[in-house]
Amino acid sequence: xxxxxxxxxxxGHNRCYALxxxxxxxxxxxxxxxxxxxxxxxxxxxxxRLAAANCPEYAITITExx
Amino acid sequence: xxDTVDLSSAEPIMRIDEATGNKIFSFERNGETLEFIIGSxxxxxxxxxxxxxxxxxxxxxxxxxxxxxxxxxxxxxSAPEVWKELREGGCPVAHSDRYGGMWVPLTNDTxxxxxxxxxxxxxxxxxVSVGRPGDRALPAPIGGAPPITSDPPFHNIARxxxxxxxxPKMIEPWEPEIQRLCQKLLDEMxxxxxxxxxxxxxxxxxxxxxxxxxxxxxxxxxxxxxxFRQFVHDVLERIAEEPGTRExxxxxxLYIQQQIAEHRENPRDDLTSYLMNVELDGNKLDxxxxxxxxxxxxxxxxxxxxxxxxxxxxxxxxxxxxxxRLLDDPEVxxxxxxxxxxxxxxxxxxxxxxxxxxxxGCPMKKDDWVLLPFPAANRDPKKxxxxxxxxxxxEENRHAAFGLGIHRCLGSNLARLExxxxxxxxxxxxxxxxxxxxxxxxxxxxxGPRELPVRILEVAE
Numbered sequence: 001x002x003x004x005x006x007x008x009x010x011x012g013h014n015r016c017y018a019l020x021x022x023x024x025x026x027x028x029x030x031x032x033x034x035x036x037x038x039x040x041x042x043x044x045x046x047x048x049r050l051a052a053a054n055c056p057e058y059a060i061t062i063t064e065x066x
Numbered sequence: 067x068x069d070t071v072d073l074s075s076a077e078p079i080m081r082i083d084e085a086t087g088n089k090i091f092s093f094e095r096n097g098e099t100l101e102f103i104i105g106s107x108x109x110x111x112x113x114x115x116x117x118x119x120x121x122x123x124x125x126x127x128x129x130x131x132x133x134x135x136x137x138x139x140x141x142x143x144s145a146p147e148v149w150k151e152l153r154e155g156g157c158p159v160a161h162s163d164r165y166g167g168m169w170v171p172l173t174n175d176t177x178x179x180x181x182x183x184x185x186x187x188x189x190x191x192x193x194v195s196v197g198r199p200g201d202r203a204l205p206a207p208i209g210g211a212p213p214i215t216s217d218p219p220f221h222n223i224a225r226x227x228x229x230x231x232x233x234p235k236m237i238e239p240w241e242p243e244i245q246r247l248c249q250k251l252l253d254e255m256x257x258x259x260x261x262x263x264x265x266x267x268x269x270x271x272x273x274x275x276x277x278x279x280x281x282x283x284x285x286x287x288x289x290x291x292x293x294f295r296q297f298v299h300d301v302l303e304r305i306a307e308e309p310g311t312r313e314x315x316x317x318x319x320l321y322i323q324q325q326i327a328e329h330r331e332n333p334r335d336d337l338t339s340y341l342m343n344v345e346l347d348g349n350k351l352d353x354x355x356x357x358x359x360x361x362x363x364x365x366x367x368x369x370x371x372x373x374x375x376x377x378x379x380x381x382x383x384x385x386x387x388x389x390x391r392l393l394d395d396p397e398v399x400x401x402x403x404x405x406x407x408x409x410x411x412x413x414x415x416x417x418x419x420x421x422x423x424x425x426x427g428c429p430m431k432k433d434d435w436v437l438l439p440f441p442a443a444n445r446d447p448k449k450x451x452x453x454x455x456x457x458x459x460x461e462e463n464r465h466a467a468f469g470l471g472i473h474r475c476l477g478s479n480l481a482r483l484e485x486x487x488x489x490x491x492x493x494x495x496x497x498x499x500x501x502x503x504x505x506x507x508x509x510x511x512x513x514g515p516r517e518l519p520v521r522i523l524e525v526a527e
Contacts, residue, residue: 011471011472011474012233012474013468013478014479018400026234027233028229028230029226029233030232030234030479053462054462054463054464055464056464056465056470057470057471
């Protein structure tokens with residue numbers, strides 16, 4: 001599984017950082033940053049899906065590996 | 067459609083217009099020069115046009131489809147029913163001749179479309195009233211209380227000045243202070259006789275929390291809280307009255323000027339000093355812009371969060387099962403918090419139509435008001451399953467309580483923290499309580515209980 005963050009869409013709602021701080025951080029302006037590069041470890045995949053499902057701006061997308 | 071050009075890295079050039087003393091900022095973008103003016107032109111910055119509307123000529127609302135009025139005292143108590151009725155009755159956008167003409171999108175799709183379209187809809191004024199910013203008021207990109215009243219591209223510049231002060235990591239350290247404040251308010255309720263004592267959870271609790279926190283962040287004296295509440299009431303609730311009769315507005319302007327002067331003499335580590343020292347292209351902000359931002363923080367930060375706290379306690383007073391779940395399983399608060407915000411979103415915003423446009427068959431004219439009810443979008447069944455049910459552990463919840471797009475509530479991290487702590491402390495102290503009488507709701511764009519009598523059934527040891 002891979003997580004993609006569209007920085008143009010992010011408006012700093014901070015929902016991903018609250019739900020999945022292992023995967024997302026926020027900068028000094030409250031904008032989301034991705035902490036995980038490449039495949040998301042199995043134990044964090046549910047959290048990644050939760051974060052994506054709660055982004056009000058639809059800035060997070062997930063691709064499941066074939 | 068939406069201007070998403072990031073000007074944060076652009077180098078603005080500042081010059082002073084000798085005739086007026088105004089600061090003029092120029093930006094180069096795509097070979098085009100954009101100019102923004104900060105300062106008071108000789109005509110004044112605060113020029114309002116009175117719209118032809120007398121509330122008495124209209125009376126109470128009979129049909130919300132054609133005569134929508136969010137300031138009808140009957141609206142806020144039953145707003146979710148109004149939205150549902152209109153949506154199900156095939157009215158995605160309502161209209162009203164009040165306030166000089168007003169449109170009201172009611173579905174998730176129409177609310178979103180307007181929130182993201184900053185070309186056709188300006189934020190120059192975000193509170194519907196009988197006054198609109200006139201042609202001589204500050205130009206559209208800035209407005210009187212930046213960045214909430216700003217449009218792109220100035221919006222981004224003003225917003226980036228404030229964002230760091232409200233970023234999650236700056237807000238988190240306030241948690242223990244807010245806990246102490248809530249505990250103090252609960253202590254001040256005195257001796258509670260379980261099963262008998264009735265307290266007002268809005269007056270004695272909710273309304274005191276945000277005003278205290280924002281006042282403290284700004285570094286204003288605690289004794290002045292009532293002045294801020296009166297001001298917010300004047301701006302947000304007395305919208306059909308003559309601007310001249312809303313005296314609190316002028317009082318507050320003067321008060322803030324005094325506070326700025328006091329901070330100039332005694333600078334300290336607070337938001338007011340921060341705003342006075344922050345630099346835009348090597349220049350500090352004019353006092354008027356600082357004052358506009360302070361006004362924004364007061365108006366936006368007080369009865370919004372107060373309303374959210376009140377509505378959440380109103381819900382818990384009637385739903386002991388949700389209350390019990392929060393006590394048994396404190397982790398569920400992560401989801402409950404967002405569900406309170408979705409179901410009882412307190413804030414409806416507004417826009418002005420920037421240019422004539424046809425919006426799904428609605429002939430919108432320049433300067434018409436557009437009410438932007440994010441709370442209605444939060445209850446659209448096209449977006450949320452079973453939207454009128456409060457589901458304490460709702461897992462998928464892309465609610466728009468803090469707005470959508472570039473104007474996402476700047477204080478959302480603070481509001482969330484205050485709401486969470488206020489609920490946690492209240493239910494910890496009072497493990498059981500129930501509604502004990504009639505609730506009085508606010509009037510206007512911010513929806514929440516102003517009087518909330520609850521009977522305390524149990525007090526924690």
